[in-house]
Amino acid sequence: MKSEQQMKNVFVHPAAMLDTTRIGSGTRIWEQSHVMKGARVGRRCNICAGSFIENGAVVGDNVVIKNGVCVWKGVTIEDGAFIGSGAVLTNEREPRSGFPKALARTRICQGATIGAGAVLVAPVKVGRYATVGAGAVVTRDVPDFTLVFGNPAKPRGFMCVCGRRLNELPKKTKTRCVCGARVAFQKGKVKVLAAPRSCPH
Amino acid sequence: MKSEQQMKNVFVHPAAMLDTTRIGSGTRIWEQSHVMKGARVGRRCNICAGSFIENGAVVGDNVVIKNGVCVWKGVTIEDGAFIGSGAVLTNEREPRSGFPKALARTRICQGATIGAGAVLVAPVKVGRYATVGAGAVVTRDVPDFTLVFGNPAKPRGFMCVCGRRLNELPKKTKTRCVCGARVAFQKGKVKVLAAPRSCPH
């Protein structure tokens, strides 16, 4: 447990509830959010209004969690992920009142985007720099750099590190994004040859 | 109206708002929830953070309502139902600002599960021990013990009392769930021959 000294660079809105000091430097936690004891939140995160981070949840560095998102025990959000407003994460496969079952895990990998209002059905993993479209219902793992949307969500294309769609893949095997990244498509996978010019990661 | 005496076993988080004493014994009401005057909530319920229970709403015993669910006037949630996080219930068929219309009812029957982020379009009834998959949009009544998902939600299989999918139905006419329940499939309906070993209902 960090000392309060280590919490010095954390902004906590007066109407937020914070039951832990395990919050990384530079993180902001907004009104009506609640971070429970036993949750871990990394550095330079932006935890927007009305979020709920449960005991056992893990949030990396540079994560953006928009309004009204609940991060449950069993959910891991890696560095640089973006969780859109009203996205719904889960940690139970077949919930029933009075019939508790084993935890089902959700893992959102580095740099991924979960679109606003999307639903992730655990157990599920969203790969690195993947994007789940707004309102999608994800019932299967999403590969790295892959765009999925729909209900159920299906692969529809490929995304750059910067979050833009790579329209030229997989027709071309190499392309350059407007962000400056150079990307190759090999054996069904995206490989980053050069990072975006102003990559924060 | 119950006396405060009868509210003795109710846990109300200091950041919850409670305008009624019609709350059953053993129920817990968490932060930023609001239970309005004229709402009824049964015994041993768990009303999670940010829920809203309106005047006229009816919630039975042993109900779990996860974070951020609104239970409107015209909505009845029967004993042992589970409402997932961010599920959306409704009580108007064709809303328009300035053009009020008759209430449309939503009924969630005994032991049913509404998956996280699902939307129920009133008027609608979800049958006993049915399960609405996460992110589903329900536009028709759901029969007892039936699993529905998708947008629009369609019947996809059958569920046990305990919330597990009965993969063997309807191919076999009888099956046993890992929970110990014995189940028969007759004339398109599920019949429970023996309850789960540790059935709380």
Place this chain on the structure above:
Amino acid sequence: MKSEQQMKNVFVHPAAMLDTTRIGSGTRIWEQSHVMKGARVGRRCNICAGSFIENGAVVGDNVVIKNGVCVWKGVTIEDGAFIGSGAVLTNEREPRSGFPKALARTRICQGATIGAGAVLVAPVKVGRYATVGAGAVVTRDVPDFTLVFGNPAKPRGFMCVCGRRLNELPKKTKTRCVCGARVAFQKGKVKVLAAPRSCPH
């Protein structure tokens, strides 16, 4: 900026947060809602519990915003629109943590209805008196008076000013709604010949 004098007819719940006085007369703002500085909210609106209206958002007169809706910078909601509970609005096309992009606008035109739990994917415009069905995911502009639903949302019919479905269009070229409105269907568009008997607009 209006004086506090002009805020006299505004109801603000004691548990709401209000950082602006640019709120029109007759508007009600309920518990746990937050209207930020730089937001504009018109007259006679009903802003329900847990709503969030960001700096730069614009809300017209006679607008109903049900529980838990976020209205972002870049979103304009015109007079008489209805936004259902848990509807998700957006202002970014391809969000990614650390890679800010240009704002994408959302415009909800006069008298339109956004169904509960629907998701609008910006940039997008919902036309006058259109209805987005509950749980729909809108990825394209919606024409005036048009009903859309599904994921992705597609045109399915036509709506009256009062919010009722005009089942007779487009088979007939003229029809009368139970609200008293008379409507013509010309060149694929709905034209109102006579308004509803008790039209508040």
